[in-house]
Structures are given as structure tokens and as C-alpha cells.
Amino acid sequence: MRKFKYGTLSVILGAVVIAAVIVVNVVFSTLAYSKNWYIDLTKEKIYGLTDAGRALLDTIDPEAQISVHFCSPFDTLEANGAQKMVFELVKQIAAEYDNVTYDYLDTVKNPSATIKYKTSTTSTITPDSIIVESDSEFRVFKLQAMFMIDTQSGSAWAFNGEKKLVSAMVACTLAEKPIAYYTMTHGESLSQSMLELFAEAGYEVKGIDLTKEEIAEDARLIIVSYPQHDFEGISELTAGRKSEIEKISDFLASWGNLMVFMAPGTEKLPEFEALLAEWGIEFEDAVLKDPSNSIDTNNYAIVGQYSTEQTLGGSLVSSIVSSGTPPKTVLYYTRPIKLLYASKDNRQASTAVYSSKNAQKYVDDELVASGQYSLVTVSREARYIDNIQYQSNVFAVGTPLFAADEFLKSTYGNSDILYTMMRAMGKKQVPIDLDFKVFEDHALDITTKEAWTWSGVITFALPVIAVAAGVVIWLRRKHA
Amino acid sequence: MLAIYKREMQSYFTSPVGYVFIAVFIFFNAGAFSLGTLMMGMNSNVGSYFNYILFMQFILIPILTMKMFSEDRRSRTEQLILTSPVSLMGMVFGKFLAAFTLFGGTLIIDNLLNFSLLYKYGNPNTATLISQMVGLLLVGAAFIAIGLFVSALTENQIVAAFGTVGIIVMSLIIGIFNSFIPSYAVRSILSWISVVNRFYNFTYGILDLASLLYYFSICFVFMFLTVRIYEKRRWA
DSSP states (O other), X not given: OHHHHHSHHHHHHHHHHHHHHHXXXXXXXXXXXXXXXEEEOOSXXXXXXXXXXXXXXXXXXXXXXXXXXXXXXXXXXXXXXXHHXXXXXXXXXHHHOTTEEEEEOOTTTOGGGGGGGOSSTTOOOOTTOEEEEETTEEEEEOGGGGEEEOTXXXXXXEEOHHHHHHHHHHHHTOSXXXXXXXXXXSXXXXXXXXXXXXXXXXXXXXXXXXXXXXXXTTEEEEEEESOOSOOOOTTSOOTTSOOHHHHXXXXXXXXXXXXXXXXXXXXXXXXXXXXXXXXXXXEOSOEEEOTTXXXXXXXXEEEOEEOOSSSHHHHHSHHHHTSSSOOOOEEESOOOEEESXXXXXXXXXXXXXXXXXXXXXEETTEEEEEEOOEEEEEEEEEEEETTEEEEEEEEXXXXXXXXXXXXXXXXXXXXXXXXXXXHHHHOXXXXXXXXXXXXXXXXXXXXXXXXXXXXXXXXXXXXXXXXXXXXXXXXXXXXX | OHHHHHHHHHHHHHSHHHHHHXXXXXXXXXXXXXXXXXXXXXXXXXXXXXXXXXXHHHXXXXXXXXXXXXXXXXXXXXXXXXXXXXXXXXHHHHHHHHHHHHHHHHHHHHHXXXXXXXXXXXXXXXXXXXXXXXXXXXXXXXXXXXXXXXXXXXXXXXXXXXXXHHHHHHHHHTTGGGGGOOOHHHHHHHXXXXXXXXXXXXXXXXXXXXXXXXXXXXXXXXXHXXXXXXXXXXXX
């Protein structure tokens, strides 16, 4: 018995007990980590999945596999308060839904792991990126997107992660691919490379005869590439059915998107051009050359200059601009685009790619002007409905050769711009009725005088009282 | 055990130790609270107050624990304890409980006043206040157990105090250098050990059951080791 108290066996017993405690802790921690054994005392259940979130996730096909990829190691996520919120939520979702998994993509050791999630060759997946993927659909979020940010102070005031993640999971698991329709019957043509790019962007591409067919509800994008004849307009008699322009207009009003490639020398298309004018776009009847900034001897192959403005057009090319060596975007035999307005009602129009300031405008082979012209533009109408932004985009390029095989299949930036636009237009907005979770409001409505007064009381008065009581009792005991 | 507990509590309040501890504790506690909340007004952040207190424990706890066993050894009253019919576990637990009562009681009572000011002038989240208080009490209990153990090792109170400070500081800062460590396995181990990392969930209103077990385990291990030390002395 004494050996157990102080001998060698005592030491062994002590070591065994400590080892047992460590093992119990490790096992329990592992189980608690995977099963989310914690008690959320908050009303907002900031870390937790709400019943409303569960109801939405229950609508997803249980066979659909959803993966959430984090680009930071799990312990790094745990150590960062903001990332931890997102991580804990994903863990809880994964614990409750067998078809949801999460993992860590090491972008340093395995950079190729994130290539497929980049929307352009120059966009980057950063350590705070969160990727929700299901089959071929994916959504990439930056950490900041998971929070409601005060635009003035820049600080987060609510957590919006549940809404973002659930919405992404629902959207990614929708059975159908986004559909892009290209118009026919007006002499249009599309390059094979462009069709392949659409497929790569996750689209299903179909032709449509708007004189006979309606635009399906699941259409996301209409492509009008090199039309040589005008569309049926509102002014035309169309035997009781909607005209082509009316259909396109209604499609855009229902948050559809339009891509337009027009060539120099095309005859006037009054109905179609009137539609584009509503979106602030006018294709000028001219062709551009740029002797100082072209890659061919005829000066028609203009190297575009990316917009660096804080506009929609600028944001379209921002990831290309921010790379160390941005690829060239080439527009061959292009007509200039004139923006009729920058902002009107809820619509904004801006330029993504300009010519240089030395571009020359030719009309009927005569030089009429020189200067800087818009070559690629994007117009957008956006509206917030129930805290979700709906948008309709019109993307315009002054030449159909922007999407020619030789420009899309090479290292030019043409494919990056198109791919970025396709991905942005292809995302279906899934209205999710989930509230964001407001953080606690720490603010105190206290005057400086009150703060000083109370600080004095609690910091000095109480300790003095405690010390005084101690002195009194000590003196009484001493003289007792 | 109850007799030991009563004796210890009495000794705290019949000598300057208890009052000095209470005064110093309230001073630091209230100072941190004022700096983190009252003085910040609209930018008040009660989380920073709890962080201050968490780190201030390396000063406060050693004051409380340095004399727990050291004094008995120095004054040679240790033999009375060793030969008494009280179980060693009962003795250790009684001392631990007395120290924890003083620490916890002071923390709770002082914060009742502090938090009443938060409710008077603001709209705090009760859940996070409760969870962080629970976290602080657990951390305090763990550090008291560590202090108890160190105090049992030496008869010099100063050595006991500094030894406790050293261990507490190590446990507080162990996770801070994680961002500089490339190995995921090493980072995980350090995070698992880190007292501060374990405290994080409490700041969000979460009672993490694994962390609860962790803190209770620290208390158990160090009290167990304290008992082993006295077992050895009793039977050697």
C-alpha cells in the first residue's frame, strides 16, 4: 500500500491517471468537434442553423452532394472570430446533412486545386475564400460577403452567413444548367470557341427563333451576335403575338441578360438599336483603327485599355487589371460604342474596355475623328427585393470577332472578360427568406461625466471600502 | 473537508490577505471594465473587458494561492495536517474550494454592479455575459488548482507566487505564436492546450462542452498531483 502512496508505483499511478485524463479529453474533444456538442445561449443562435434554414436545406435533393471548401486550415479558421462563425455554421450543416461535406483546399501546396473556381485566368482564390460546390455549379464568396458591413465605419454589424451559404447550396443544386439562347433568323453567327466557353461557364446553349418561340423561364441570357437584319419591333404588326423586341424587353425586365456583338458596316437596325438605346448603348456607324496600339499591320486589331474607373465596367475587368501582367484584350475591326448616359433611373452604363486616346474613327474609309472610344460596355439595372439584389445586364461589344476562335483560344484577355460576364449572368438568384443575425449592440448611451463618476466609484471607492474593512478587522483582532 | 474550508475562509477574512486580494481584484476588474466599456461609450466593447480580466489572472491568482501550502510548511504546521484524520483529498479540495469561493465570489459580486451599469446605459447580450463569466470562473478554477500545486512544492511564498505566475503566463501565451508555426499538427496541439483558445467560444455565448471538460480536467490533475505530493510526504 505504501508503494502506491510514495514509491515507484505511485509515480506510475500518477502517470496513468494523467494519461487517462488526456485520452478522455482528446476523445471527448474529437467527438464534440465533429458532433457540435455545444450549447448556444444566444437568442440569435449566431453559430447555429435556424429552423428556417433547415426548412430550405430540406428542399435540396439528399442525393445531391454539396462540398464547402475553405482555403485556410481549420485551426486558422477557429482562431479568427469572423471565419470561425462561418466555419461553425458549415460544421453544423454538415453534421445535420449527410450530403454536405467540408474540407480545406491548400492553395499553397496544391495551387491547381482552385483553378477551376477562378472566373478568369487572373482572378485569385484567397485564404479567406469560401467555395460552395455541387456537381459543376459553384459559388465563391469572400469572407466579407458573409457579413453586413456598415459602409461608414467599415465594421460588421450582422452575420449573413446562413443566408449566403443556404442560398448558394440551394442554387448550386438546382437541377438545370443556366440556358443561353442565341437568336437566329437575322443572319447571326457564333464562333465554336464561344460555344465552348459557354459550356465551360456551365451553360446550355440553344438557338431560338423569337418569331415563333417564347423565351423559356429558365433562360438566363440572350446572345445577339452579328445580326444583319433588324428584329420585329413594337411598332410592327405581329398578329396578336408579342414581337421579338417585346420578348427581349420583357425578358430583360424579368432580370434576364443580353449579350450583343455588332459589326461595323451592318445596316441600320432601328428596332434593335432603340432597345439598346434604352440601356444607354449606341453603336456608332464607324470603324476604328489605332496605329499606335494594334497588333496587325492594318491597325484594325486594336489592343484595348482596361477601365480603371470605379464603375461596373471597371469591376468587370478589375481582376485582370490587378494582376501583375494583365493579358491583352484585342478587338478586331470594331465599331465604337457611345454611352448615352452613365446613370438613368435604376440603370447604369459604363465602359469596361476603351481604345487608346489615339484611336481613329473612320466612316466610309474617311478619317472623321480621333480620340478614345468605348469598345466594350456593360449596362445594368439592379434592384433590391427582400434584401436580395436582382439585376439585369446588357453586355455590348463593337465587334463579333471579339469572340473569334483566334482570340478566345489564345492567351488574350477576351476569354477572361467573356467568362466573367457569363458567370455573373448565369447565377440564378434564389430568393431565400432568412434573416441576418445582428450582433449585440455594445454601445453605451452614457455621458463623459457619468462615465468618470461611475469609473471612480467602482475602481477606487469599492477597493477603499474593502481595505478599510480589512484594517478595521485586523486592528480589532490585534487589540482583542 | 468542510472544517478545512471554514478554516481557510476564516483565515482570509481575519488576516489582510483576503481584503488585499479583494481590493486589488476589484481595482483591476473595475479598471478594466471602465476602460473597456464606460469610457468607450458608443464604442464600448465588453469583450475587451473579459480579455483584460483573463490575462490579469496571472497577477491575481498567485496572490491568492501563494500561501496556501507554503505557509503551513514554513510555520511547520504541515505535520498537523499530515497527521490529521482528514483525507488529503478533502484537505486539498477544501483549500481549493476556499480560494475559489473568494475568487469567484469577488468576481460575481463585483460584476453584478458592473453589469448593472451596462443594463442601465446600454443593451448588452445577457447570454454572452453569462457564458464569459462561466468561462472566467472555469479559467480561474484551473489557475487556482495550478497555484495550489506550486504552493505545495515549496515553503517560500515568493517562489510559489512566481512559479504560479510562470505557469499561468505560459498557458495564456502558448497559442499566440500559432500563426508562425507551419506544422498543422503542432498548431493543433498548441491550440488544444491553450487556455485562451479554449476561452474563445465563451465570448460568443457558447458553452463548449469540450472546454468545460478541459478546465475541470486541469483542476482535477493539479489537485491530484498536490495530493500525490502530500501522500509522499506523509508516507516517506
